[in-house]
Amino acid sequence: MAEIEDAPVYDSFKAAAHAFIGERLRAKLDKLADDDPKRQELQEQHMPDVWLEDAARRVQQIQVVTHSLKPIHPDARGTNLYVEPGQLPVLCELGSHALGTEFAGDVVGNAAALDVYKFLKLQVGGRSLLSALLAEEADALQALHDDPGQAQALREALVSLTAPRAGGPSSHGRAKQLYWLTGDDACDDAQYELLAPLYATSLAHAVYGEIQEHRFGEANKAARLARRDRKSHDGVFHDYPGLAAQKMGGTKPQNISQLNSERGGVNYLLSSLPPAWTPSAVRLPVHAESVFDRMFIARPEVRRTVRALRKFLAEATQSNKPTRDTRKTYTDTLLDELVAFANELQQLVQPGWSKDDERFQQLNYLEKLWLDPLRAELPEEAQFASDWMDMDWPAEIGMRFSTWLNQALGEQFGDAEAREWRKELLTDEDGFKQQLRELRDKLDAPHYIPIRKTHDGLAAGGDE
Template identity: 55%
Template sequence: MIAAFLQDRLEAKLSKLPTDDPKREDLIAQYQPAAWLEDAARRVRQIQAVTHALKAVHPDARGTNLFVEPSGMTPHAVVGSHVLGAGFASDVVGNAAALDVYKFLKLEVDGRALLDWLSEDDPAAVQALSDDETKAREWQSAFVGLVQARDEDVASHALAKQIYWLAGEDAADDAQYHLLAPLYATSLAQSVHEVLQEGRFGEANKAARAARREGREHEGVFRDYPALAVRKLGGTKPQNISQLNSERGGVSYLLGSLPPQWDLSVYRQFWGVTSVFGPVLMRYGDVRATLRALLRFLRKDPPSNMETRNRVDAYVDRLIDELVAMASEIRRSLPTGWTADPRCVLVREERFWLDPWRAEEDSEFRSGWLFMDWPAQIGHRFGNWLNGRLREHFKYVGEIEHRQWKKELLLDEDEAGWARALHELRTDLDAPHYIPTREGTV
C-alpha cells in the first residue's frame, strides 16, 4: 500500500518531465520508501490535525489551533461539535507543501486510516514503515504527533476574535469576566457542508425537487434550506486556511438565523375577503401546482377504473393537506380574535374554522362554534371551490363530484388530516365530538 502510494505520486511527477531530464533520477531517489518516509517524518511537524482552526477567523492570525475529539466534549442541548460522534472529519492546518504527508496518513487499511492504526500502536502498521524497528518507532512517533497536543503555550492573536464573557454576577467587576477566543469548528462545518451539498445537488433531492415543481407524487423526502448564505474563506488560496477548506473550495455555508419577522401582507390579505376559498388558498403552498398536475392528468382522458380513481383521490388528498396546513398556519400567525375586527368579512363558518380560540373569550362566538354545523359547511365550500376550478376545463363536473370532494375532506382521518385536527380542537375547547353533515354525523 505504501509502495503503491509513493509510486503513483512519483509517476505523476515524472510524467511532467522529458525522458532525458536529469531531475528524473533525483525524483526516483526521493520517492524510495525509506527516503520519502524519513523526509515525511521531518515535514509532519509543519502541519497539525485540528477540529477547531484559527485561520478561518482571520487568514493572518497566528495562534493556537485545537484537536478535540467530539467524544471528549461536554454534551449540550444545542447542536455543536459534540454531536459528530466517532465519524467526524479531522482537518489539517499548516504548510500546504506538507499536505502530502497527511494524505499518506489517511490511507485506509481495512476501513481505517493508517494514522489510526499507528495511534493504537498496531504492530503490523509499525512494521510496514520499516524493517528497522528503531527507525519505524521513530517515524511512528513523528506521525502520531500530528493529532497530539503540541508542547507550546496556548496563545491567541491580535487578529483573532476575542469576547469578554461575564462568568460571575457583578458586571462592574473586571475579575468576574473570562476572555474567550472562539475558534472555527472546522469538523462541524465539514459535516454541515456535506449535508447541505447532498440536499442542494444530490440526485435524490433533485428528483424530489422536480416532482414538487411539477406537482407529481414522489415517495422521497424534499429538503430545502431557505435564506442560505455562503461565506468564502481564503479567497483565491483556500488551502491557506485548512485542508478541508481547500477541498470545499473555500465554501462555508451559513444557515439563515434571522429572527422571525411579522409579515403584514399575511394579515392584510384577509381584510375585505369573504372566503379563503379563492386567491388566498390558490397562493398557499403547492395548491396551484397540485391543481395543475390534476388537470394535466384529467386532460389525458384516463379510463374510468380503480387506478384512475386512486390517482385522483391522491391529488385531492394533497389539496386537503394544503388546506389543513393553511388553516393551521393562519391560527398560529394571527392573534386570537382577529375575526372580530370590523375589516374581517369572512363568512361565519370560516371564522369558526380559522379563529377557533376566539370561542374561549367570546360567549356568542362560542355558542355558534359549539353548535358544530360549520364543519359540514366548510366541506360544502371546499367541494364548490374544487368543482369551480375543474369546471373551467371540464363541463361535466357536477353534484356527484361535489359530494365526493366534501366526503374526502370531512372523513380525512390522517395524522395531520382535517378530521383529526378538528377532533383535537373539539377536545381542547370541550366541544361535542361529532361533525354534523347533511348526510348524517361524522
C-alpha cells in the same frame, strides 16, 4: 466508453505506502521532459526510505485539529485544538458534540506538508495508517522501515501531529477575542474571562457534506422534481432558504486547512436573520359590521379602480356607448375583486369561522351566509344551512354592494345607479353567479335561485 477501474485494494500498509509514494513520483515525472536532469533527483527523493525520513521531518509543520484558528483570520497564529466530539459535554444546542465518532479531523499548518497527512490516511482493511500507528500495530510499523528501531522512531515523529503543540494555549492579535463576564459585577475586571473563539472545522465539514447531499443528491433531486410537478412523493424535500457560501483561502484553499481544500474553500452559512413578518394572505372581518366598510376597500386594486371610476364619471359629459363600455370595464374589475375576496374567505379559512361570537358578533348575518357558506355543512348549523338554501341573501348582498359603491363614488349618485350596480353583480355570469353554482354543487343545494321582486322591481333571483 472505457470502463472505470475500481480503486486499488492493498493487503498491507507497506504495499499501500509504496504505491502512494510511487504515484506521487509519477505525477511529478509526467511534468518533465525525458531528458530533464531533475528526473534523477526526484527518483532519489522518492525512494521509500528517503521519502519517509523527509515526511517524518515535515510532519512537524502540520497538526490535526477539530477546532482551527486560521479560518478566523488567515494570518492568525495561535492555538488550535483537537478534541474528539465524544469527549465534549452534550448540550441541547447543536455543536461539535453531535458528531459523535463520525467526524473528520482537519489538518492545519504548512500546505506543502499536507501530503504527509494524506499518506497517514491510507486505508487497509477499513483502518487508516494513522490509527494503526497510534495502536502500534506491527503491519503499520513494517510499512515505515524494515528495521524495528528506525520504524519506531518514524512512528513517533508521524503520530506527533495529533499531540498539542508545546508552549501552552496562546492567541494572536489577528484572532478574535472577547471578554466574558463570569461573575455578577460587570465593573470588576477580575470577573471576566478572555475567550478566543475557534472555527469548528470538523462540524463545518459535516454540515457541508449534508447540505451538498441535500442540494445535489439523487434523492433530493427526485423530491424537487415531484414538488415542481406537484406530484406525490414518499421522500423528504430539503431546502435551505437564504443559504450563503463563504470562500476561504481564495485561490489557495489549502493554505487554510486540508478539509477546506477538499471543499474548494466553500463553507456554507445558514441564514441567521430574524424571521420576516409576512401578513396573512387572508384577513378576517374581526369586529366589523360589514366587509365593505374596511376590508374590501382596503384591497389595492379596489382602491385604484374606485378612484379611476369616480374620476371618469365626474368628467364624462355624454351618456353614450363608449361611456357605458368604460364604466362597465371598471365595474367588471370591481366584481372580479369581490369574487376573489369572497373566494379567499370561503376556501382558505376553516369553515365555521363566523360562529365566533366574540370576534364576529357584529358582522351582518347575510354576509356570514355569503362568506362562510361551508358552515352550512356543520351538523349543529341546521338553521344556518336552511337560511343559506333559501337563497334570499344573494339579492341582499347585491344591495349592500351597490350601496357601498354609491357611497364610495360620492353623493352625486342615487337609486338609479345603485340598481345598475346591483344588477351587474347579480347577473355576473362568469363571476358571482358562477361562484354560487359551484357552492350549490358542493352543498348539494337546488340548482336555482328563487325569483323575488324587490321594491324597485329588480328580480332578486331567477331560474338557471
